[in-house]
Amino acid sequence: MSRLKLIEGLFRDAVGVAALTLLLGAPAHAAAAAEPAAAPKSPPAIVTQVCAGCHGLDGNSTAPANPKLAGQSQQYLLRQLLSFRVKDGGGAADRQSQLMAGFAMMLTPEMMSEVTAYYASQKLQPAAAKNKDLAILGQKIYRAGIAAKNIPACSGCHGPSGAGIPVQYPRLGGQFGEYVAAQLVAFRQGTRNNSAQMSAIAARMSDAEISAIADYIAGLR
Ligand code: HEC
Ligand code: HEC
Numbered sequence: 001m002s003r004l005k006l007i008e009g010l011f012r013d014a015v016g017v018a019a020l021t022l023l024l025g026a027p028a029h030a031a032a033a034a035e036p037a038a039a040p041k042s043p044p045a046i047v048t049q050v051c052a053g054c055h056g057l058d059g060n061s062t063a064p065a066n067p068k069l070a071g072q073s074q075q076y077l078l079r080q081l082l083s084f085r086v087k088d089g090g091g092a093a094d095r096q097s098q099l100m101a102g103f104a105m106m107l108t109p110e111m112m113s114e115v116t117a118y119y120a121s122q123k124l125q126p127a128a129a130k131n132k133d134l135a136i137l138g139q140k141i142y143r144a145g146i147a148a149k150n151i152p153a154c155s156g157c158h159g160p161s162g163a164g165i166p167v168q169y170p171r172l173g174g175q176f177g178e179y180v181a182a183q184l185v186a187f188r189q190g191t192r193n194n195s196a197q198m199s200a201i202a203a204r205m206s207d208a209e210i211s212a213i214a215d216y217i218a219g220l221r
Pocket of ligand 1: 046047050052065068077078095096097100107115182
């Protein structure tokens with residue numbers, strides 16, 4: 001069994017995240033606390049040659065369609081790279097993106113580990129909210145959910161300041177609103193199918209609620 005096959009197998013298991021961590025090394029945040037040298041200080045070659053073109057040399061992309069990767073949990077980034085890969089036998093990826101599928105397929109496990117540790121260790125330069133009224137509605141949903149529609153508070157999992165709760169819950173605060181909205185739509189329509197929790201939540205959200213929450217999240221610190 002190739003190492004990547006092994007990693008993918010583990011990823012599908014319930015123990016995936018813990019096992020991945022064992023296999024690929026300490027999570028970036030733990031490593032940063034214990035020994036700061038664990039994440040590469042200078043960008044790995046794959047970053048300068050490929051990823052930086054869209055995600056920035058330091059993980060702070062400038063085009064709102066390209067998510068910021070700086071300061072995101074390493075395990076989360078790793079899970080996404082695996083989700084983008086077309087399944088064995090050609091089955092649709094859990095997270096469909098023609099663009100990212102190609103890049104995710106070409107990375108070796110070592111490169112995935114290195115590139116995610118590097119981006120996780122970078123400092124986020126947060127985006128900003130654009131519309132005050134939208135952001136006010138967004139804040140309500142973020143903090144309290146919408147009880148009548150059975151939509152839970154986002155803060156329950158993603159944290160009050162949107163910092164996320166590694167390993168499970170990604171950082172949201174400061175991400176581009178356009179990207180956040182696109183992901184909620186993708187969860188709703190099933191083209192992103194790598195979180196049962198998020199699919200169920202997004203399925204209950206209207207376009208207007210998605211716009212509001214996305215704008216609030218861009219400005220959230
Ligand atoms: C041509 C532009 C482009 C390049 C080059 C690129 N990406 Fe992406 N990346 C994107 C876009 C667009 C998305 C959002 C995909 C979607 O619609 O879900 C994305 C999403 C991601 C995500 C998911 C982030 C999240 O918050 O869920 C990760 C991780 C990622 N890219 C890593 C990489 C790495 C590592 C490389 C280099 C090997 C790379 N990307 C190269 C455009 C690019
Ligand atoms: C029960 C826990 C839970 C709640 C509540 C929750 N989320 Fe999530 N969310 C998750 C998990 C888990 C993921 C990561 C899925 C993965 O690993 O791919 C996620 C991922 C996301 C992403 C993708 C981030 C990225 O970088 O691509 C967005 C956007 C998001 N959530 C928005 C929201 C919003 C908005 C709310 C509130 C309406 C919310 N979430 C409530 C658990 C939750």
